[in-house]
Amino acid sequence: MKEIGSKIDTDFMIKTVQNGQENEQLFSSLLDRRAVVSVYMKNNTGSCDKQTASLAEHASWFAEKGYHLMALSKDTCGSHKKYADKQGISFTLLSDPEHAFAKATQSIVEKKMYGKVYEAPSRSAFVIDTDGTILAVIEKVNTKAHAEELKELVESL
Numbered sequence: 001m002k003e004i005g006s007k008i009d010t011d012f013m014i015k016t017v018q019n020g021q022e023n024e025q026l027f028s029s030l031l032d033r034r035a036v037v038s039v040y041m042k043n044n045t046g047s048c049d050k051q052t053a054s055l056a057e058h059a060s061w062f063a064e065k066g067y068h069l070m071a072l073s074k075d076t077c078g079s080h081k082k083y084a085d086k087q088g089i090s091f092t093l094l095s096d097p098e099h100a101f102a103k104a105t106q107s108i109v110e111k112k113m114y115g116k117v118y119e120a121p122s123r124s125a126f127v128i129d130t131d132g133t134i135l136a137v138i139e140k141v142n143t144k145a146h147a148e149e150l151k152e153l154v155e156s157l
Contacts, residue, residue: 001107001122002134008104010132015095017080027101030092031130035068036150037094037101038125038141043075043083051123051143052087058147059091065154067127072096074121096121105134125150127157 002008010028017023038055040048052071062069072094075083080093094101102108102121109122125146127136136153 001124001137001139002105004134004137006134007132008128008134010104012100012104014100015077017077017084017093017095019090020081020084022077022081027104028132030068030070031128031132033066033068033130034135035070035128036062036125036154037128038069038071038146038150039102039107039121039123040071040073040141041120041123042073043079044086047123047143048073049087051141051146052083052089054143054145054147055091055150056087056089058151059089061147061151062091062154067154068092070094072101072121074099127153 012027013024014027015024040051042048059069069091074097077095080095084093099121107122107124108119111118111120123141125138125141126134129135135157142149
């Protein structure tokens, strides 16, 4: 995992869902202000739903503080649109099936499920400055109180 204070390569394309609209753009273009990127595994799964619901409940707080709140998974934009409607999500959802963000942040980890070992992005969160500098990291997200832990982290910066 990239360390706090290091810069990530932000020159990769990413698909987004913002206000019900799909787009594809350079990740760097999303860094028009400080950003919070919360990584989760999959739409419509128990822990991930808790994680994104926590963010949705506090999305206005991050906006008021001047942060671009984003949540990222490998789900398609079509899935994200339905998920945003279902969960009441007003912040940006990122579709990253190729794990470009995880590669940029060096946050791909080994996981195990049903006896299978595979590599996938870690369930983590990053606070990133406009130039791609990592300001803070949560390496293991508390899915139930994710927004609260992020708010505390943002306040400490």
